[in-house]
Amino acid sequence: MFSRSTLGLCAALVTVVSWAASFPLIGVALGTFDPIPLAAVRFAIAACPAVVWLLIVRPPLPRLRDLGRLALGGAIGISLYNWLLNTGQQTVSPGAASFIINTLPIWTALLATIFLRERFGFRAWIATAVSFSGVFLIAQGQPGEMRFGNGSSLILLASILSASYFVLVRDVIARYGAGTCTCWTLITGALWLSPWLPDGLAQLGTAPVSVISAVLFLGLISASLGYATWSFAIGHFGPALAANFLYLVPPLAIGLAWSLSGITPDVLTIAGGGVAIGGVIMFRFWTGKVPRKATA
Numbered sequence: 001m002f003s004r005s006t007l008g009l010c011a012a013l014v015t016v017v018s019w020a021a022s023f024p025l026i027g028v029a030l031g032t033f034d035p036i037p038l039a040a041v042r043f044a045i046a047a048c049p050a051v052v053w054l055l056i057v058r059p060p061l062p063r064l065r066d067l068g069r070l071a072l073g074g075a076i077g078i079s080l081y082n083w084l085l086n087t088g089q090q091t092v093s094p095g096a097a098s099f100i101i102n103t104l105p106i107w108t109a110l111l112a113t114i115f116l117r118e119r120f121g122f123r124a125w126i127a128t129a130v131s132f133s134g135v136f137l138i139a140q141g142q143p144g145e146m147r148f149g150n151g152s153s154l155i156l157l158a159s160i161l162s163a164s165y166f167v168l169v170r171d172v173i174a175r176y177g178a179g180t181c182t183c184w185t186l187i188t189g190a191l192w193l194s195p196w197l198p199d200g201l202a203q204l205g206t207a208p209v210s211v212i213s214a215v216l217f218l219g220l221i222s223a224s225l226g227y228a229t230w231s232f233a234i235g236h237f238g239p240a241l242a243a244n245f246l247y248l249v250p251p252l253a254i255g256l257a258w259s260l261s262g263i264t265p266d267v268l269t270i271a272g273g274g275v276a277i278g279g280v281i282m283f284r285f286w287t288g289k290v291p292r293k294a295t296a
């Protein structure tokens with residue numbers, strides 16, 4: 001029998017690998033899929049295990065008001081997030097996208113300061129400036145200039161929307177638990193994307209086996225299993241310690257993108273990624289604020 005510590009470590013590593021793999025696999029899938037139909041198929045697949053889990057475990061049904069917040073969270077944290085991420089990755093490399101997304105802890109704390117009246121001190125602003133300068137460097141290495149609507153800015157907006165989701169549902173997660181809230185978020189996110197599901201299924205029908213395999217991995221492993229193992233890791237390590245594992249996501253994403261697609265990051269992406277994650281690490285140790293999860 002494995003100890004709980006071993007299981008917690010394994011759960012964190014499974015999450016890191018599955019989320020790192022999602023960035024290059026989104027790039028693979030975008031060779032066949034349009035951005036929103038890809039998200040629709042991915043989360044239709046991810047919602048199936050969530051429905052089964054709710055039927056088997058039968059956790060208490062959230063109150064109507066809380067269900068509304070989870071539904072809004074599904075719209076923000078699943079539908080809009082993945083639309084922006086998938087669209088951004090049409091012109092941004094997987095490694096660069098993973099660096100930009102992992103500025104999430106800073107945006108979470110900043111929004112918590114605005115809406116939940118948490119403190120955001122001088123050091124936090126310095127760390128934010130450092131991290132954003134790294135994002136700017138990454139953008140310089142991608143096609144097109146840094147402006148609203150290009151790939152880098154869309155992915156940055158996706159990170160901010162994901163942070164908005166954490167702030168929106170924080171109290172709901174405290175009442176019902178991460179597992180229940182994750183399932184409802186996946187289900188409602190899939191429902192928001194359902195108008196694009198027929199197009200997604202049509203594109204899936206003409207996709208090669210490699211793309212179908214990538215989409216199945218994105219739905220069943222990166223989304224369903226990744227969320228589940230992350231909830232277990234948070235339960236064992238606590239949010240602050242567990243969040244340190246997420247610093248492994250960008251370098252793994254770059255390595256997997258190189259092995260799967262032959263995409264080698266340029267100097268600006270590597271330098272900007274180091275600066276961006278350096279800012280997040282500065283923020284983490286200066287303030288101790290981290291989100292409950294960060295997704296891809």
